[in-house]
Amino acid sequence: MSPRPMAERVARARARATRRETLLILLNRADRLSAAEAARLAKYARAELAEADELRRTVQGQQRAMQDAIARTRAAEAAIVEVEAERNQARAALERVRGELTAINRDVHGKNPYALAGLRTAAARIRAALDEHQEQP
Numbered sequence: 001m002s003p004r005p006m007a008e009r010v011a012r013a014r015a016r017a018t019r020r021e022t023l024l025i026l027l028n029r030a031d032r033l034s035a036a037e038a039a040r041l042a043k044y045a046r047a048e049l050a051e052a053d054e055l056r057r058t059v060q061g062q063q064r065a066m067q068d069a070i071a072r073t074r075a076a077e078a079a080i081v082e083v084e085a086e087r088n089q090a091r092a093a094l095e096r097v098r099g100e101l102t103a104i105n106r107d108v109h110g111k112n113p114y115a116l117a118g119l120r121t122a123a124a125r126i127r128a129a130l131d132e133h134q135e136q137p
Helices: 003-028 035-109 115-135
Strands: none
């Protein structure tokens, strides 16, 4: 934080403290106030109310911003969980395909006459898995 805003905050705090002190004195003497003192009391009371209203607006804005940040964080966390689940499903599908390809490879090397049909089936499953994966946003 730069020195200037801090100095401004200190100056505002001093002015507020002075107004509050005078306000309390005037309120204690409200039944004996002169016209000038009554005007000063009204001026200080309005200033205190305005500052309090501004502070409330600032706090409400900060609370809304915090709630928005919390909502965005929760949405991001939910998206992460969803992506991780999809990743795990894709890994499982890949492992199944690898297993099938390994079995087919053994069959081909073993001169199994049904190996070509197995290769075609595995290729179709791979295409379907890839198509399904590519269609997802």
